[in-house]
Amino acid sequence: MSMASTTDTPWQRLAMLVNGRALPKSAVPELSITDFQRAILDGVARQCRVAALFGMPDRTNPDVLWLYVVLADDGSSRLRLGRTRIEENSFPSLTPACWQVHLFEREIAEQFGRVPVGHPWLKPVRFHRSYQPGRDAWNRPAEAEIAAGVMDFYEVRGEQIHEVAVGPVHAGIIEPGHFRFQCDGENVLHLEIALGYQHRGVERSLVAGPGPRSIHYAETLAGDSTIGHATAYCQAVEALGGIQKSARAQSLRAVALELERLANHVGDLGALSGDVGFTSTQAFCGRLRGEFLNMTAALCGSRFGRGLLCPGGVRFDPDTSAIEALKSALERAEAETCQAVELLWNSSSVMARFVDTGVISRQMAIDLGMVGPAARACGLNRDARQNHPSGLFRFTHIPVATWESGDVFARAYVRFLEIQRSCEFVRQQLDSLPSGAVRSPVTPLAADSMAVALVEAWRGEACHVVLTDEQGRFERYKVVDPSFHNWAAVAMALRGGQISDFPLCNKSFNLSYCGHDL
């Protein structure tokens, strides 16, 4: 991009950055709200995605809220950044023109009490009080209790219409969430999902870090994505500190990320089998998921990879015998997984339930800004490992797995393809692990800067945006879990479907509640 000039469009004025880098906050252009929103619309028209859109209170003036946007330009591997300042209690909603910001705008309203005027669906996201006392987007009195799940649900009226409410406590061992179906007989006309039950205030508590808890917050944003989020945290901190990682550390991080993907994908395929009553693959995959978790445990002692990553590299360095043991465990588990999963594609009872259930069109996936395997199952070539490579993925590529049909089958099959590719990748890395140290010293973080880290966690893109204050502390730490982009798709997948398809559909996405709720 050429130097900014007055004739540049708002889109052209946005700052450019690549994943895993930082820039001074002053380099992020300040646009008027009109130009800011035009830049987003322009970007989206050019196939960019809204990776993050969030508020940050001004350091000195409590009336001022800054809005920051991170647009991901997947085609050119670039990120575009901009900001705008809001002094009023409201701003025009962009959602009617750009669906993928719908939840971001609700979040801004909830966190900072600024109303996106014209938002078609302005409801709380996590059911907490505004972070700016005295400002509430719904004008609730300060002393009024805010009860989770209490909001105006969309209602359908009619003689045959009935409503089914499920949760927050569900039948299985799963996280809490509230689901409301508007049904005509067995047919679902609409599903609305109210989350926030897992809200534990992580983003807010990350402010003023890094501190002793910071990386543990990252590791527990979504427990099954410990490596994904810890990698994003480390990359953001490393970008701000100008910290280099050794080749060996980067390889071990990538191995851990793929092992995490493997464990979860295998577990999901087993759970999908269980949901259609195909107990053989359910039983096989239930056990095999554990084999992959145990490989991560062999690296660091924790099945979820707790404690493996740290800014500057990794904390554990496997010796030759540990690597050989990992390789043979991988080979065994891969063969057994493929055998267990291939049974699914050859079983008509399974395929009858998977095919054409919970279809999301390609256009819907684009409009909602979907990410991860759920987006790839709609034929979208979206994978941060490929589009915004960082760490080892800048040098070694994993082919992106896509499928076109957008149904439960596609979401299952993409996982199967990714299992095979991740196994291949991990094997290659273990065969040629670079030598050297695994940890570099950590330096203080740059002051008044902004860093963005995107990591393709197993559910999709984990996005961490960090802004530092004049002392290099976290002034704002924004986390966008892949589930944040994808929950609306679960609701859309159910439209026109049967209520009995819900468990299967939901499992085919297997989104995170805690990652959404933070």
Add this chain to the structure above:
Amino acid sequence: MFDILAARWKQGARTMGYPNAAAPELPGHFRGRPIFDVSRCPTGCDACAKACPTQAIGIEGGKVTLDLGRCLFCTDCAEACPEQAVSYSRDYRLAVRQRENLVLGPEQELVLAAQLNEKLRSLFGRSLRLRQVSAGGCNACEADVNVLTTIGWDLSRFGIDFVASPRHADGLLITGAVSKNMRGALRKAYDAVPEPKIVIAVGACAISGGPYIGHAEVDNGVPAEIPVDLYVPGCPPHPLTILDGLLRLLGRLPER
């Protein structure tokens, strides 16, 4: 059909022999209870306590105590120690009956969970139905509780099952720091379990709030008005640690 049978034959019988045979192998870097070799502590040093993300380590007058209910079993204290005085036990057995039993001096032995009283054992000893309530955590504890129901662990061979409604349950297994947003639902689930009932708190979050201790958004674990019968520390606890706790509670393991 033949493919399924062939796969079944090839995948083999996978349920572990434990507790009648040896426990499954733990990873080489397994982190059980942190052990402090206080003889190596420099005078006045509190590096481990300062590094601890959850203030699980207390140092008073040169005496070190560790609260396993807060401990994340991370490596921060071991790394911060200038004398390498912190190591990790490989003992997976960590579950206790009383909250105060989790606060330990360096030489103090852990009082492992005693079995339920005779009446409760006669009711639940061979058939325990639990309702799991996930209440403001990261879903890792839930995941490793779920693992116990897979064929490798096969929890139902002990007569322990997870049921879909608290009304069908003999007790709750609670995970998570108990977010304000789950407080009401947890209370309702607890009240819906018929008496007599037991409560099991799994993971640092449910015991103390874990990484979220002190957050305004959570209640620092299971609130006092819900009495807990078994505490299983960890972040998350290994499935074997959870199973050991459950079996101890039901009196199905030797007391020590």
